[in-house]
Amino acid sequence: MPRTTEPKLISGNANMPLAKAIARRMSLHRGVNVGLVDARVERFNDGEIFVEVYENVRGEDMFLIQPTSNPANDNLMELLIMSDALRRSSAKRITAVIPYFGYARQDRRAKARTPISAKLVANMIAEAGIERVLTMDLHAAQIQGFFDIPVDNLYASPVFALDIKHTFKGRMGELMVVSPDVGGVARARELAKRINSPLAIVDKRREKAGEVAEMTVIGDVKGKTCLIVDDICDTAGTLCKAAEVLLENGAKEVHSYITHGVMSGPAVERVSKSVMKSLVLTDSIAPTSPITKAENIRIVPTAPVFAQAILNIWNGTSVSSLFEQDTLGPIYDGMYETE
The missing domain is CATH 3.40.50.2020 (Rossmann fold)
Structure with missing residues (x-):
């Protein structure tokens, strides 16, 4: 043919x-x-x-x-x-x-x-x-x-690792990778290994889908710049709550690296008003206008x-x-x- x-x-x-x-x-x-x-x-x-x-x-x-x-x-x-x-x-x-x-x-x-x-x-x-x-x-x-x-x-972790080494150049020693739930530990550990950083976990308990009842930090995050790593950000409720809990436990600042920005409903507004310094998404899902206009959301190309x-x-x-x-x-x- x-x-x-x-x-x-x-x-x-x-x-x-x-x-x-x-x-x-x-x-x-x-x-x-x-x-x-x-x-x-x-x-x-x-x-x-x-x-x-x-x-x-x-x-x-x-x-x-x-x-x-x-x-x-x-x-x-x-x-x-x-x-x-x-x-x-x-x-x-x-x-x-x-x-x-x-x-x-x-x-x-x-x-x-x-x-x-x-x-x-x-x-x-x-x-x-x-x-x-x-x-x-x-x-x-x-x-x-x-x-x-x-x-x-x-x-996405190799791409995120490149971005982190560029963004946090000179501050790599103070970084800590955080998994927002126990199920995402393997993903977070993979990134932590790439940037030679320690790992912490936020253990969450849900009463029902979309609602988080309780969160506990496993690991010492005092004085650390925390990087939350996950594959999907939907309504951003868990993400924003995890950032608050990390700061309450002594973290210096919180950033998030998420592969797929589903960003449903109030997600963009929640992230914009959250304590997170930045949310980094890939363009695996086409970013909407509110996402591109949000000051603390950044897109990395795939x-x-x-x-x-x-x-x-x-x-x-x-x-x-x-x-x-x-x-x-x-x-x-x-x-x-x-x-």
């Missing part, structure tokens, strides 16, 4: 700025223009999604960029329908680039008579003709096992690491090499200083 010498990118409507940024980065790496495949993704009056691809994709290695963020159902259906359109157009392989994997928090049956929606979504993705998934910071690592196709799970991961998949080379700072540092070409 005829095949171009470059990978082909196509994007849904969920995060077009990130898709364009990935295309720009790939163009720089390849030395040729890598653009997004021309297509239209529209809705009929009753909300049904319609997709039409204007370019020939027969025999091509396609990378479909679409986080399944809010509105999760619409963006998920866009992903599935676009994949079906590409499969029926004889694309050689379809890789779904899902920077934020929605429904990931429904990864187990916490109570009787509840679904495991993450597994259902995995089945739907595979059935739609997608042969590989590239994502970042899955809420639970075992979700990779829900798929019967290869899943590459990138980590396009460089996603662009390189796509090229590695296309070339058949290692994706896990991007987990190391020595490999990742040059990709961010001077944005952060490396040691």
